Each structure stands twice: as structure tokens, then as C-alpha cells.
Amino acid sequence: QQQVKQSPQSLIVQKGGIPIINCAYENTAFDYFPWYQQFPGKGPALLIAIRPDVSEKKEGRFTISFNKSAKQFSLHIMDSQPGDSATYFCAATVETSGSRLTFGEGTQLTVNP
Amino acid sequence: KAGVTQTPRYLIKTRGQQVTLSCSPISGHRSVSWYQQTPGQGLQFLFEYFSETQRNKGNFPGRFSGRQFSNSRSEMNVSTLELGDSALYLCASSFTGFTGELFFGEGSRLTVL
Numbered sequence: 001q002q003q004v005k006q007s008p009q010s011l012i013v014q015k016g017g018i019p020i021i022n023c024a025y026e027n028t029a030f031d032y033f034p035w036y037q038q039f040p041g042k043g044p045a046l047l048i049a050i051r052p053d054v055s056e057k058k059e060g061r062f063t064i065s066f067n068k069s070a071k072q073f074s075l076h077i078m079d080s081q082p083g084d085s086a087t088y089f090c091a092a093t094v095e096t097s098g099s100r101l102t103f104g105e106g107t108q109l110t111v112n113p
Numbered sequence: 114k115a116g117v118t119q120t121p122r123y124l125i126k127t128r129g130q131q132v133t134l135s136c137s138p139i140s141g142h143r144s145v146s147w148y149q150q151t152p153g154q155g156l157q158f159l160f161e162y163f164s165e166t167q168r169n170k171g172n173f174p175g176r177f178s179g180r181q182f183s184n185s186r187s188e189m190n191v192s193t194l195e196l197g198d199s200a201l202y203l204c205a206s207s208f209t210g211f212t213g214e215l216f217f218g219e220g221s222r223l224t225v226l
Contacts (some may be wrong), residue, residue, distance in 0.1 A: 013137050034214065043217030089156060095211055099146035100169045103156040
């Protein structure tokens with residue numbers, strides 16, 4: 001019940017394409033859903049986050065869509081660039097539980113020029 | 114503002130030894146959490162410290178322990194190392210820990226031979 005399932009495991013798109021990464025969760029107590037971006041040799045960095053009271057959130061070229069009834073959320077990257085090539089992790093947490101994030105398995109995104 | 118600093122960045126140990134990893138959080142951050150990252154298991158929560166007290170603990174054996182000092186710096190210790198402990202150990206800090214907005218260091222890569 002604590003798991004977060006993420007797909008696909010890897011994704012290759014052309015520059016300008018719109019990669020979509022999907023996540024699903026079981027624990028309905030989760031109330032905060034961040035996405036992290038990780039480049040090789042670096043730690044994950046917060047990209048964007050959403051709470052279940054909204055269905056969509058945009059920050060620049062990154063958009064999270066959230067479907068509370070289906071317990072699913074997804075990340076869309078508009079006009080993807082080669083510099084977006086990284087591993088993306090979705091995560092979920094109960095905000096009052098402190099820093100205990102449950103991460104998805106990760107998606108390795110490659111954006112070809 | 115300096116980021117999260119982890120030392121050492123790389124280390125090699127042999128089975129049965131113990132290791133201590135250090136983390137200096139962002140100035141003013143009082144919550145420090147630790148995560149283990151492996152190709153097979155992904156990112157897994159180890160524990161969180163806030164104001165020198167362990168506030169959360171993940172599902173790891175007692176060989177994994179940590180502590181936090183009055184200046185918020187944290188250490189984690191792994192005793193009786195096993196081959197499976199080879200991983201990237203990531204430290205993350207946040208002001209309160211009560212959101213998923215964690216700031217990660219670049220990690221300490223441990224290899225157990």
C-alpha cells in the first residue's frame with residue numbers, strides 16, 4: 001500500500017516532443033506529490049509538486065496532471081530539450097509525516113537533438 | 114547559499130567493516146533525512162532527524178543508524194557491512210521536514226567488496 005508505481009522505465013523522444021511519465025499510488029493518505037529530476041552524479045532536485053486538491057499544475061514547460069479518483073498522476077514536459085535528459089522520479093508523502101518520501105522507480109528520459 | 118554537503122563522496126569498504134557518512138545541511142534547515150539509492154531498489158527512505166531526534170525510520174535493519182548534532186549536521190553509520198549495502202547514500206535537508214520539498218546532496222557512493 002506504500003508503493004508508488006512509475007512508468008515507463010525509459011523514454012526516448014525527439015527535441016520538441018512531449019514526454020509523459022505516469023505514476024500510480026495506493027495509499028489514499030498521501031497528500032503531497034513531488035517530482036524530482038536527477039542528473040548523473042548529482043542528487044535529485046525538486047522539479048514541481050502538486051497537492052490532491054488541484055487537477056493540474058504548470059511551472060514553465062513542466063505540467064503535472066492529477067486524477068484523485070484514479071489515484072494517478074503524470075508529468076508532461078512541453079517542448080522537450082536535450083538538456084532535459086535525466087532521470088525523473090515521482091514521489092508521494094503524507095505531509096505531516098515529515099521527510100518520508102515514497103519514490104517511484106524512476107524514468108530515464110533521453111531527448112535527442 | 115551553500116547546498117547540502119556530503120562527505121566522503123566515494124569510499125570502498127570490505128564486508129564486515131563499518132562506515133560513517135557525514136552530511137551538512139543547508140544553513141537554517143533543521144530536518145535531515147537519509148535515503149539509499151540502488152539500481153534494483155531505487156530510492157528508499159532510511160531515517161529522518163529533526164532537532165537531534167529521530168522522527169521517522171524506514172524499513173532497514175538495525176545495522177543502519179544515524180544521529181544529528183546541535184548544529185543540524187548529521188551522520189549515518191552502517192555496521193557489519195554486507196555486499197548489498199553498496200549504494201549511493203543521499204542526504205536531504207529541509208527547513209521543517211513537513212513537506213516533500215527536500216534539498217539533496219550529491220551523495221556518498223559506497224562500494225562494499
